[in-house]
Amino acid sequence: KAGVTQTPRYLIKTRGQQVTLSCSPISGHRSVSWYQQTPGQGLQFLFEYFSETQRNKGNFPGRFSGRQFSNSRSEMNVSTLELGDSALYLCASSIIPGQGANTEAFFGQGTRLTVV
């Protein structure tokens, strides 16, 4: 079956702009989580959505937001981009909320965002 699909793969934006990233989970998976990966901070949790509702949120400013649609596809938005937002943004999907202790999560290849 198809894996987690993230689009676009690469993106270059200017400071102050906003950006929207998309994630299509594996068919049948209803939970989608987003992570930011930078060389300095590593992988950090942004937020998780299940059934179009945000279940959990990491320690990021309000400029970072997301949503989930009825088909489980999810988007994340970053407004007023800063240079420090340059990162690899990863999406993970799983069948049940909270990733589940006894199940595996599937990650997409990520979107590489560069802010100039």
Add this chain to the structure above:
Amino acid sequence: DAKTTQPNSMESNEEEPVHLPCNHSTISGTDYIHWYRQLPSQGPEYVIHGLTSNVNNRMASLAIAEDRKSSTLILHRATLRDAAVYYCILRDVDGQNFVFGPGTRLSVLP
């Protein structure tokens, strides 16, 4: 999620076994031990997970200490494709978000 400690880096020769250690001294009785790896320019990839007993799958084996305060991921025959950052993560029954540490960067030498 409880914290894990892993060596920053390890090296192995191709076709030799690799033992990647992970310490989790504050693990609770309901925490599952998960291993993921991240190849260059890829998202993390599931490797294996377990609770108390040792586990085997097509990718690797997971050996869990009797007191569960440590575990070891075993790659039976390392290949160049196994060069990656390996993350050991504890997941509780509530299964909230993953908390990634720095992981272990594995280099495989031909």
